[in-house]
Amino acid sequence: xxxxxxxxxxxxSALVSCTHGVAHAQSIDxxxxxxxxxxxxxxxxxxxxxxxxxxxxxxxxxxAEDIRRSGAYDLPGVLRHVAGVDFQQWTSNQAEISVRxxxxxxxxxxxxxINGRQVYADDDSFTPWSALPVELGDIRQIxxxxxxxxxxxxxxAVGGVINIITYDPLYDNVDTASVSAGSQQLAQGSATATxxxxxxxxxRVSGGARSDQDFPNAAATASSDLTGRxxxxxxxxxxxxxxxxxxxxxxxxxSTSSVRENLFTSGYQYDFDHFDTQSVKGQLSADGVYGLLxxxxxxxxxxxxxxxxxxxxxxxxxxxxxVVQAEDVFKLGASNTFRAAVExxxxxxxxxxITGADVFYSVxxxxxxxxxxxxxxxxxxxxxxxxxxxxxxxxxxPPDYPFANSDWDRNLHQPSYNSxxxxxxxxxxxxxxxxxxxxxxxxxxxxxxxxxHEPGLGISGTPTLAPTVVxxxxxxxxxxxxxxxxxxxTAVFYQFTDDMTAVTGAVxxxxxxxxxxPQNIGDSHALGTTFTLTGTLPEHWRWGANLRLERxxxxxxxxxxTNADLADPRHATPEILANVNLGWSxxxxxxxxxxxxxSRTLGLSSNGFTAATQITVPAFTSVDARVAWQLNKHLxxxxxxxxxxxxxxxxxxxxPVQRRWLATITAGW
Amino acid sequence: MxxxxxxxxxxxxxxxxxxxxxxxxxxxxxxxxxLSFLQHAPQGEVVVGIVYQPRNVQSALEAQQLYGAMxxxxxxxxxxxxxxxxxxxxxxxxxxGLYFLTAGLGRPxxxxxxxxxxxxxxxxxxxxxxxxxxNCAMGVRAQPRVEILVNRTAASATGMAFSEAFRVMITxx
Numbered sequence: 001x002x003x004x005x006x007x008x009x010x011x012x013s014a015l016v017s018c019t020h021g022v023a024h025a026q027s028i029d030x031x032x033x034x035x036x037x038x039x040x041x042x043x044x045x046x047x048x049x050x051x052x053x054x055x056x057x058x059x060x061x062x063x064a065e066d067i068r069r070s071g072a073y074d075l076p077g078v079l080r081h082v083a084g085v086d087f088q089q090w091t092s093n094q095a096e097i098s099v100r101x102x103x104x105x106x107x108x109x110x111x112x113x114i115n116g117r118q119v120y121a122d123d124d125s126f127t128p129w130s131a132l133p134v135e136l137g138d139i140r141q142i143x144x145x146x147x148x149x150x151x152x153x154x155x156x157a158v159g160g161v162i163n164i165i166t167y168d169p170l171y172d173n174v175d176t177a178s179v180s181a182g183s184q185q186l187a188q189g190s191a192t193a194t195x196x197x198x199x200x201x202x203x204r205v206s207g208g209a210r211s212d213q214d215f216p217n218a219a220a221t222a223s224s225d226l227t228g229r230x231x232x233x234x235x236x237x238x239x240x241x242x243x244x245x246x247x248x249x250x251x252x253x254x255s256t257s258s259v260r261e262n263l264f265t266s267g268y269q270y271d272f273d274h275f276d277t278q279s280v281k282g283q284l285s286a287d288g289v290y291g292l293l294x295x296x297x298x299x300x301x302x303x304x305x306x307x308x309x310x311x312x313x314x315x316x317x318x319x320x321x322x323v324v325q326a327e328d329v330f331k332l333g334a335s336n337t338f339r340a341a342v343e344x345x346x347x348x349x350x351x352x353x354i355t356g357a358d359v360f361y362s363v364x365x366x367x368x369x370x371x372x373x374x375x376x377x378x379x380x381x382x383x384x385x386x387x388x389x390x391x392x393x394x395x396x397x398p399p400d401y402p403f404a405n406s407d408w409d410r411n412l413h414q415p416s417y418n419s420x421x422x423x424x425x426x427x428x429x430x431x432x433x434x435x436x437x438x439x440x441x442x443x444x445x446x447x448x449x450x451x452x453h454e455p456g457l458g459i460s461g462t463p464t465l466a467p468t469v470v471x472x473x474x475x476x477x478x479x480x481x482x483x484x485x486x487x488x489x490t491a492v493f494y495q496f497t498d499d500m501t502a503v504t505g506a507v508x509x510x511x512x513x514x515x516x517x518p519q520n521i522g523d524s525h526a527l528g529t530t531f532t533l534t535g536t537l538p539e540h541w542r543w544g545a546n547l548r549l550e551r552x553x554x555x556x557x558x559x560x561x562t563n564a565d566l567a568d569p570r571h572a573t574p575e576i577l578a579n580v581n582l583g584w585s586x587x588x589x590x591x592x593x594x595x596x597x598x599s600r601t602l603g604l605s606s607n608g609f610t611a612a613t614q615i616t617v618p619a620f621t622s623v624d625a626r627v628a629w630q631l632n633k634h635l636x637x638x639x640x641x642x643x644x645x646x647x648x649x650x651x652x653x654x655x656p657v658q659r660r661w662l663a664t665i666t667a668g669w
Numbered sequence: 670m671x672x673x674x675x676x677x678x679x680x681x682x683x684x685x686x687x688x689x690x691x692x693x694x695x696x697x698x699x700x701x702x703x704l705s706f707l708q709h710a711p712q713g714e715v716v717v718g719i720v721y722q723p724r725n726v727q728s729a730l731e732a733q734q735l736y737g738a739m740x741x742x743x744x745x746x747x748x749x750x751x752x753x754x755x756x757x758x759x760x761x762x763x764x765x766g767l768y769f770l771t772a773g774l775g776r777p778x779x780x781x782x783x784x785x786x787x788x789x790x791x792x793x794x795x796x797x798x799x800x801x802x803x804n805c806a807m808g809v810r811a812q813p814r815v816e817i818l819v820n821r822t823a824a825s826a827t828g829m830a831f832s833e834a835f836r837v838m839i840t841x842x
Contacts, residue, residue, distance in 0.1 A: 032706075036705075037815045038699075039814075041838070051838060288833075291833050329837060331837050334841035334842055427813045428813070
């Protein structure tokens with residue numbers, strides 16, 4: 001066959017595949033759209049499918065290849081080198097992720113989802129990363145939005161959104177298994193298998209288990225709980241999609257996970273926690289004259305048992321979330337795309353360690369999005385959401401409690417918005433002007449589910465907390481550099497955080513002593529800029545470099561300014577955060593090196609409930625690397641390492657992290 | 670009318686436009702993928718009508734390359750794609766399931782419109798001007814980034830309906 005005809009043959013092959021009667025209509029076929037547009041596709045910016053270069057948001061997508069070549073064995077390790085992402089490794093099993101600063105133990109400001117299902121635990125405003133029921137082999141891409149996304153996702157998406165998109169068993173056939181062994185007694189196994197369900201469906205089953213020994217008790221901090229503790233994690237997932245007809249499909253996902261791990265708490269103390277999660281989700285998608293319609297319902301259950309707990313009393317929280325959503329994305333005329341959505345959410349958590357009561361809320365939400373293509377080069381997108389929250393409490397109140405159940409009878413009306421102007425200046429330049437507002441809801445622990453009492457001293461949440469509101473304004477400029485086979489992305493952002501909350505600080509008198517409660521402590525401002533360069537070199541090389549410069553300024557209450565309230569984002573956020581990476585692949589070999597630099601920070605530590613000390617974390621550089629060899633079509637070997645420059649390195653105010661080596665055998669079929 | 674591709678080669682078109690041939694390869698690959706989002710994609714044996722003008726160098730080159738790719742039939746599962754060269758001056762719709770309108774035809778391409786509409790045959794082209802003029806429903810551009818332009822009137826008239834997930838990602842007019 002003449003060489004000139006081969007590209008046409010390829011084109012015709014694609015045409016053939018499309019005329020098998022494979023309908024892409026009923027749900028988003030990420031793989032087909034990505035293949036068509038030759039760039040990742042996402043719905044995490046506006047709710048409407050978009051090419052990542054077109055979204056009215058500062059977004060980055062981590063692909064399955066990026067995940068594999070990161071050498072990481074868990075999700076935070078994958079996210080560690082993403083531009084603008086803060087990473088704090090508190091234990092070998094607990095790393096906290098934040099976007100644009102404000103990272104802390106049990107980091108609050110990034111809403112994390114799996115296929116749009118919230119896995120962020122808003123009973124205590126954090127993401128239990130190790131308990132997320134997903135295997136790395138399940139993941140098609142991780143979508144990271146920098147800045148608020150509350151107009152789409154609701155409460156808690158204030159610093160950013162991380163939406164983990166798994167393969168759809170209707171379109172993607174993924175069969176892989178791996179076993180890993182490494183230092184600190186690390187052992188991990190993971191498997192993903194996809195099975196056809198007749199001609200109109202698919203089922204993906206996955207699961208994994210991991211155990212390792214935590215960092216040794218080497219720092220002079222309150223880490224005695226760590227000694228000899230073994231972290232354990234396991235999960236199982238089921239994901240099935242059925243094509244109901246040419247225009248509709250039903251996707252059902254179910255998961256369970258169980259984790260036993262050391263945990264550095266928002267009180268800056270080590271604990272040993274058990275997490276058990278279960279979830280079920282159903283999503284009906286249809287594409288027709290009415291638009292792209294989705295009806296979604298899911299329920300999450302999280303059991304959290306803390307060994308040390310509060311005042312030395314173990315805490316057991318059982319949190320249930322039920323969510324029902326309906327949305328429609330449709331295009332009117334040639335230039336206007338709309339999204340309309342309603343949502344109902346109910347969440348309830350018991351009080352603990354004093355039991356006998358529940359704190360709960362219901363949220364009714366309505367949201368809309370309008371994307372207006374003003375010209376081929378200019379698009380304006382506006383999204384608005386209004387949440388009405390109805391808070392409540394029922395059950396037992398201690399005799400000396402300074403609150404009555406009626407104090408929880410509150411309604412909150414919270415608007416949020418995202419607005420973005422995307423202007424394409426020729427073929428190589430894109431400018432974005434973005435403004436957004438998001439709200440961080442006081443979590444149920446802060447609102448009263450944490451309830452402890454010893455003679456003279458009680459600890460409780462409070463129903464009077466105000467939501468934390470974050471406003472973000474930024475200018476982005478992306479420039480393609482075709483001569484260098486590279487892309488430059490820059491952003492300048494300003495964030496204003498109103499009414500930040502600290503986990504402690506307020507003191508309320510009671511007949512037998514005092515109750516310590518959380519409180520709103522004041523405002524914070526962040527000004528920063530990011531530069532990201534990514535590119536490839538002929539044949540075998542890829543590279544990247546990113547730099548974030550950020551400075552915070554706080555206006556906290558007098559007590560909070562002394563760190564007594566265990567809140568000090570200004571000093572805990574590095575002013576300089578930089579990453580570089582270089583990758584090479586040829587034939588059966590792949591190798592990648594990643595380096596991270598973080599400037600000096602000051603972190604907190606606590607030996608008692610309100611006694612905080614500030615610990616200097618010197619500037620540091622850490623290096624991760626991976627080398628992999630594909631033996632044959634089915635088997636591959638990889639050797640990866642994290643924090644390779646030092647046997648131990650202080651990266652937070654907790655335990656020093658350890659160098660870790662990891663060997664992995666991967667099988668695919 | 671069917672012409673042997675060798676006759677086109679004899680016209681020296683490959684010598685005339687080697688660079689543009691390379692570019693159109695990628696563009697047409699994108700075009701084919703875009704068709705998978707048609708709500709009623711053709712199935713079974715499909716004859717692809719390659720609309721061209723023999724005396725137009727750009728058009729003839731593209732037609733030759735397409736014909737070569739399908740010359741012996743393109744088999745995949747139960748589907749076989751077969752090419753049929755269609756001279757713009759002697760248009761036919763007999764048995765054709767899809768038109769590829771080659772680039773560079775200019776205003777005379779309007780002659781295809783009544784035929785594709787009356788027989789409900791979708792049309793794809795790399796020549797964006799033909800889309801804006803309404804002579805072909807879908808145009809594609811691959812470089813420097815993939816762009817897909819659909820003329821809604823022309824698409825509707827030829828029975829082309831796309832999924833909503835696809836519509837919100839393309840440019841319509």
